[in-house]
Amino acid sequence: MRLPASSPHLLAAVLAFALIGAVPVTARAQADAPDQLIHFAGPDGETIEGGVWLPAGSDDGSARPLVVISHGSGGWYGGHADTAEALAEAGFVVAALTHPGDNFRDQSRGLHLTGRAPQLSRLIDYMTGPWAGPVTVDPERVGAFGFSAGGLTVTSIIGGVSDAQMILAHCAAHPEVFACRLVAALGGLDLTDWQPETRDLRVKAAVIAAPALGLSFTDESLTSVILPVQLWQAADDQILPSPYNVEPVRDRLGRAPEYHRVDRAGHYDFLTPCGPDMQAVAPELCASAPGFDRAAFKVGFNREVVRFFRQALAQASAPRVARPIP
Template identity: 50%
Template sequence: MAIVAILLALMPGAPARAAGVGFQKVDIPNGAEPPLAAGIWYPTDAPATPHALGGATQTVAADAPIAGNHLPLVVLSHGGGWYGAHYDTALALARAGFVAAAVSHAGDTFDDQSHVLELWRRPAQLNRLVDYMLDDWRGHERLDADRIGAFGFSNGGFTVLVAAGGIPDLSKIAPFCEVHPDHDLCDALRHASVDVHFGAHVPAGVWVHDARIKAMVIAAPSFGFAFGRAGLGRVRAAVQLWSAADDRHQPHPWYDEPVRDDLPRAADYRLVANAGHYDFLPPCDTRLARLRPQICDSAPGFDRAAFHQRFNAEVVRSFEAMLR
């Protein structure tokens, strides 16, 4: 039985599990712009110790040697956060034998909104992350270029859909906001004095796709109504789609449901009862909960910590199955 277990662990569909998780912060060249900040979590056999990551603490081996070969890669795209926004999911993936790499989307992070509506920048930045991981990362020879997945939340879900072949039509935003002026998106555009017709001037050719992405897990994707059947027709990757039943930031049925219904290949759809939009983010520490209650507070009776244990386990299992 021990020999069988070893053989199964060496098969491409079963990532080898190391003793712990290594972590590295890198800067990725970004053309004429400043480098992109990214975090990389990976299997290691080195001992781990607690390290600060923003306002959180993660137990990792900083800049440790990489364990394993033919490792599958999952790239992560945040919402309005930063590369550490989904660190718990990245840790779970690395413990399971994946390499997880997350980029801070310059111009669309919690502390830099200078390019927030230039949504086409995000898939291009995710593409640069994949390029870096396969070509320049110090562990690139240990990666399996045929097993690449992507995880995205909110604007990150939109990003991953585009990277996997989706083409949104942002001209749909103006008529959408005429009908739904009270939605968060439309209200934010109005308060920022942004013309809701801005999307009419975005050419379809601006969107960067990455055929190397074979599977994706997306949660509460933004701008779901902007794709349509034609816009998602070229998405061939396997998809797991998560939806928060009580999402008041992106109300039903305009975001998750259009994506679910218009994908050419049926998604593994998961509806989380009593969850809000931001429950897909890790539980907040005391300081962040005090500063940002709008993203930290969950509905009465919803245990975000317990949910994330289940959520991360399901994300890992899904990528294991989709990237065999």
């Protein structure tokens, strides 16, 4: 049964596909599987799952740069598998996590947004410490990629400080926007749980796509961010619309980002292109504007992400032979 768009039950249900990157279990087979599955301890003692994509030349002895990936609310570690694979083909070690309490199985902490960056930091701890992989990770060359709520996460980990009061004021003035409707449907923000300062100085460069709630970051904190940032905006983003999300980050960073605005793209066009299973399970995530070719866009997007991290992290490893970047 299809519920009306105004139903709070629909809002709660759709959060699993919302800010987002959700890939249900039945659709996982379409994604590029990671080379390793990992489990590591989170900041609250919980076990966090993730995936690792390995670079070529694993036996050449060189330390490889690391890119960690944060998915959107309701997502999982495989939500950006095509981007992870492209980076691995280019010589990076790539590690993505499933955020506890904010994934397709469990949304119990879906509004604890500032708890996500410490989880991402624990992933860096693991990959630069006890991880037993066939290559060595260079702890001085760490990058971060984040989409949607993961974009908020990465903006936080590079130094942005999110002020929950600014979110409350925004939602009081604009209760109709999707993010504010979801906040209301899930009971509102818990200000006692807000952890605004989550910077991790090990992250030397960041790619941020369609970040959530960019308006919440303080001017002072964004001005302090001077590391390289590549920032992406979907011109027709109906989930996190202009000018509340991307523009505040773009305009207030202390170092101007490399900014890309993608004409006719929607919010979900930053996700891995859909196969038949995903089309059947979650058509909302797969719909693009007429004439917009998500698969072609993602080829170019991944190429630009690889180029940016190569330059920003002084990447010099050889790419994989099997699937070179176009």
